[in-house]
Amino acid sequence: MTISRETLEADVVIVGAGPAGLACALRLAQLGADSKGRGAASSLDPENVYVLEKAAEIGAHCLSGAVLDPRSLAELIPDFLKAGAPLTPVSKDSVHYFTRHRSFRLPLTPPFLRNHGNYVVSLNRLAKWLGQKTEQAGVSLFAGFAATELLVEDGRVVGVRTDDKGIDRKGKPKSNYQPGYDLRAKVVVLAEGVRGSLTKQLIKQFGLEAGNNPQTYAVGVKELWEIPQGRLRAGEVIHTAGWPLASRQFGGGFLYGLSEKEVSLGLVAGLDYEDPRFDSQEAFQRFKTHPFVRKLLEGGQMIRYGAKAIPEGGYFSLLPTAVEGALTIGDTAGFLNSQRLKGIHLAIKTGMLAAETIFEAHSADDFSLARLSQFEKRWRESWVHQELWKVRNYHQGFEGGFWQGILHTALQMVTGGRGLRARYPSEPGHLRLKKLSEALPRNPELKADGKLTFDKLHDIYHSGTAHEEDQPPHLRIGDFDICNDRCTREYGNPCQHFCPASVYEMETSPDGSRRLKLNPSNCVHCKTCDIMDPYQIIDWVCPEGGGGPRFEGL
Amino acid sequence: MKIAVALKQVPTRDALLRLSESKSWIEERDVSFEVNEPDAYALEEALQLKEKHGGEVVVCSLGPPRVQQAIKEALAKGADRAIHFEDTQFTQLDANGTATVLSKVLESERPDLVLTGLQSDDLGYAQTGVILAERLGYPHATIVMEIQIDGEKLRVKRELEAGWFQWVSMPLPALLTIQSGINKPRYASLRGIMQAKSKPISKVTAGELGLGSEDLSPKQNIVRLYVPERKSNTEFLQGSAQQMAAQLVDKLRNEARVL
Numbered sequence: 001m002t003i004s005r006e007t008l009e010a011d012v013v014i015v016g017a018g019p020a021g022l023a024c025a026l027r028l029a030q031l032g033a034d035s036k037g038r039g040a041a042s043s044l045d046p047e048n049v050y051v052l053e054k055a056a057e058i059g060a061h062c063l064s065g066a067v068l069d070p071r072s073l074a075e076l077i078p079d080f081l082k083a084g085a086p087l088t089p090v091s092k093d094s095v096h097y098f099t100r101h102r103s104f105r106l107p108l109t110p111p112f113l114r115n116h117g118n119y120v121v122s123l124n125r126l127a128k129w130l131g132q133k134t135e136q137a138g139v140s141l142f143a144g145f146a147a148t149e150l151l152v153e154d155g156r157v158v159g160v161r162t163d164d165k166g167i168d169r170k171g172k173p174k175s176n177y178q179p180g181y182d183l184r185a186k187v188v189v190l191a192e193g194v195r196g197s198l199t200k201q202l203i204k205q206f207g208l209e210a211g212n213n214p215q216t217y218a219v220g221v222k223e224l225w226e227i228p229q230g231r232l233r234a235g236e237v238i239h240t241a242g243w244p245l246a247s248r249q250f251g252g253g254f255l256y257g258l259s260e261k262e263v264s265l266g267l268v269a270g271l272d273y274e275d276p277r278f279d280s281q282e283a284f285q286r287f288k289t290h291p292f293v294r295k296l297l298e299g300g301q302m303i304r305y306g307a308k309a310i311p312e313g314g315y316f317s318l319l320p321t322a323v324e325g326a327l328t329i330g331d332t333a334g335f336l337n338s339q340r341l342k343g344i345h346l347a348i349k350t351g352m353l354a355a356e357t358i359f360e361a362h363s364a365d366d367f368s369l370a371r372l373s374q375f376e377k378r379w380r381e382s383w384v385h386q387e388l389w390k391v392r393n394y395h396q397g398f399e400g401g402f403w404q405g406i407l408h409t410a411l412q413m414v415t416g417g418r419g420l421r422a423r424y425p426s427e428p429g430h431l432r433l434k435k436l437s438e439a440l441p442r443n444p445e446l447k448a449d450g451k452l453t454f455d456k457l458h459d460i461y462h463s464g465t466a467h468e469e470d471q472p473p474h475l476r477i478g479d480f481d482i483c484n485d486r487c488t489r490e491y492g493n494p495c496q497h498f499c500p501a502s503v504y505e506m507e508t509s510p511d512g513s514r515r516l517k518l519n520p521s522n523c524v525h526c527k528t529c530d531i532m533d534p535y536q537i538i539d540w541v542c543p544e545g546g547g548g549p550r551f552e553g554l
Numbered sequence: 555m556k557i558a559v560a561l562k563q564v565p566t567r568d569a570l571l572r573l574s575e576s577k578s579w580i581e582e583r584d585v586s587f588e589v590n591e592p593d594a595y596a597l598e599e600a601l602q603l604k605e606k607h608g609g610e611v612v613v614c615s616l617g618p619p620r621v622q623q624a625i626k627e628a629l630a631k632g633a634d635r636a637i638h639f640e641d642t643q644f645t646q647l648d649a650n651g652t653a654t655v656l657s658k659v660l661e662s663e664r665p666d667l668v669l670t671g672l673q674s675d676d677l678g679y680a681q682t683g684v685i686l687a688e689r690l691g692y693p694h695a696t697i698v699m700e701i702q703i704d705g706e707k708l709r710v711k712r713e714l715e716a717g718w719f720q721w722v723s724m725p726l727p728a729l730l731t732i733q734s735g736i737n738k739p740r741y742a743s744l745r746g747i748m749q750a751k752s753k754p755i756s757k758v759t760a761g762e763l764g765l766g767s768e769d770l771s772p773k774q775n776i777v778r779l780y781v782p783e784r785k786s787n788t789e790f791l792q793g794s795a796q797q798m799a800a801q802l803v804d805k806l807r808n809e810a811r812v813l
Contacts, residue, residue: 165741552584
């Protein structure tokens with residue numbers, strides 16, 4: 001079938017309307033308005049800045065803990081509090097170490113986890129709010145449109161292709177078929193969030209990872225609860241380490257008071273664990289049964305559920321941020337401070353710096369790589385570099401387990417981030433997965449009680465996830481034979497455990513053989529499968545725009 | 555041919571609802587909204603009729619500022635202009651109130667055809683359309699599955715129970731309430747979204763329509779909203795396979811009423 005596609009020309013195409021993409025778009029509009037105010041003849045028209053968002057609504061795929069360092073937001077919108085940003089000031093901080101039945105509060109909160117002056121936020125609500133500001137500034141926001149392909153010509157990114165809509169399960173057009181557009185732009189900004197699918201294409205086509213540490217990841221699983229008043233202060237921040245994670249696992253729990261009645265809680269687990277049967281959703285359910293957590297939640301009601309991967313690698317895992325015709329910002333490039341457990345402020349800041357670079361390029365009508373590389377220079381000269389440099393070896397220090405990690409962290413803190421050597425190496429997390437034959441005996445399965453703990457299907461229902469059912473699967477499996485035979489023997493199909501949304505299911509067919517069955521409509525777009533699959537044969541591609549979770553309040 | 559479409563914005567299907575403090579409505583924070591499903595089919599039908607017969611499609615929607623999103627979506631899909639009825643006096647109108655408000659503008663617009671969804675996904679009264687027809691003095695048909703227009707004459711197929719249909723003829727102008735599934739709604743296109751920015755949306759308030767609180771006072775009130783209380787109970791059937799099958803059929807037919 002030859003498809004005739006409409007081509008549209010924009011000045012800037014931004015892929016993804018999270019904090020990075022929106023900050024970039026808003027900053028471009030601000031700069032355009034400023035220079036117009038100063039009487040500049042040809043200025044960047046915000047209408048020619050296109051932001052594509054695969055979610056049906058801005059913010060619907062945005063999920064984070066989260067505690068926000070307002071530094072960059074204050075630079076972007078100085079009167080953000082007056083302007084109604086949905087933020088809860090942090091009122092109290094504590095860190096606890098959990099054993100199965102007990103918890104020990106650290107007498108001192110380590111400096112990097114002190115959150116005085118920061119805010120507890122729902123990233124979903126923050127992105128929604130930022131989206132309104134961006135739209136009011138005149139930027140063209142397109143929700144429900146996924147960018148499915150980078151357009152590359154002669155070694156330069158020249159645009160993106162949007163999703164074809166109205167294609168059935170078998171790949172045939174339906175009566176409401178609408179081919180995607182080719183959006184051409186002077187520069188494409190990838191702000192896809194963690195493990196972006198166009199970013200994957202960019203890495204491959206431009207050979208971007210060479211010379212760096214590979215990116216390492218974690219997955220965060222969370223719920224939003226309504227609890228009886230008086231148990232947690234609005235703005236109270238609690239972090240936990242230890243149980244239910246094994247001492248060799250990276251990660252920890254969090255409980256954030258969004259208001260006196262709303263608590264955001266979750267568990268973050270490194271995607272470099274060894275037990276192929278580890279299940280983050282189940283571990284999170286266990287976390288809630290700890291007496292400390294149970295006491296807070298009992299009698300409350302779970303409102304929402306969601307999950308999302310997190311780029312943890314830090315400084316040495318960052319992608320080159322400028323290539324011919326494109327910039328990468330925020331999570332997609334790896335801008336995250338895993339020691340402070342924060343990335344939103346870096347997403348906003350890198351978005352702004354990208355905008356400033358693009359604005360200059362536009363004024364000079366020069367979008368060459370030399371010009372775009374100013375972005376790399378800009379963030380390296382900003383506090384983004386200072387902050388990430390100090391913790392450049394942090395996450396790698398935990399590859400030997402929790403206790404070693406604590407030692408390395410202490411060492412790094414007194415050596416300005418260096419620790420034992422200039423660059424701690426790291427390896428891709430999926431390589432650390434052990435085969436079934438080497439794995440330790442497993443905990444008995446947790447029985448969900450339906451009040452405090454839930455099975456996956458119940459949780460998924462609370463993620464508001466919906467996709468058009470009649471469309472091609474958006475999880476492309478390279479070789480089903482590996483799944484149905486080799487992986488079953490070697491790893492026991494870890495996909496059925498690591499997916500926090502039951503997308504992967506092993507089905508017993510009438511002849512007794514076990515086969516992989518996909519439930520793509522359950523997918524909460526967390527990207528864990530693309531990252532953690534031991535054979536790296538799962539390719540997560542964007543489903544039809546508008547589908548996916550609805551992370552309201554997360 | 556001028557076609558007016560009444561669009562309502564309702565909480566998304568499968569939205570997780572919480573009751574508001576008053577226990578007479580839902581907590582709207584953290585709920586996302588979408589175009590009421592049968593209304594989306596009504597809009598698509600209007601757009602297809604316009605493509606066939608020419609004319610214009612005017613979208614009417616009543617509600618708070620968030621409704622703009624539904625209006626913009628309709629304009630992006632190809633509607634020509636919109637009327638947004640926005641006023642604090644319009645919050646929580648009953649079907650009679652909504653129809654009264656819509657009729658005030660449509661009386662002067664005099665569309666040839668008014669399309670509404672069969673009912674709203676949130677309240678499900680299925681009343682606004684028929685009351686509106688009465689107020690406008692238009693003939694109407696409900697649960698419409700097919701529309702044929704021949705000059706001034708209208709022929710429509712209505713869905714009845716148990717797979718039965720009925721064909722009805724009536725003169726134009728008329729009002730039809732549309733059943734989901736009558737067509738396959740299109741997607742908004744990128745170009746459509748950009749063009750929608752310059753399409754006119756006129757805002758109308760109660761004062762401009764000469765409507766006071768008396769005209770809008772509800773004839774019907776929500777007394778209490780509550781989550782259905784779950785009662786599950788297990789029953790074992792006794793007897794031979796044949797007897798049990800017969801009992802099961804009887805229960806499915808007369809108790810569960812699913813057969």
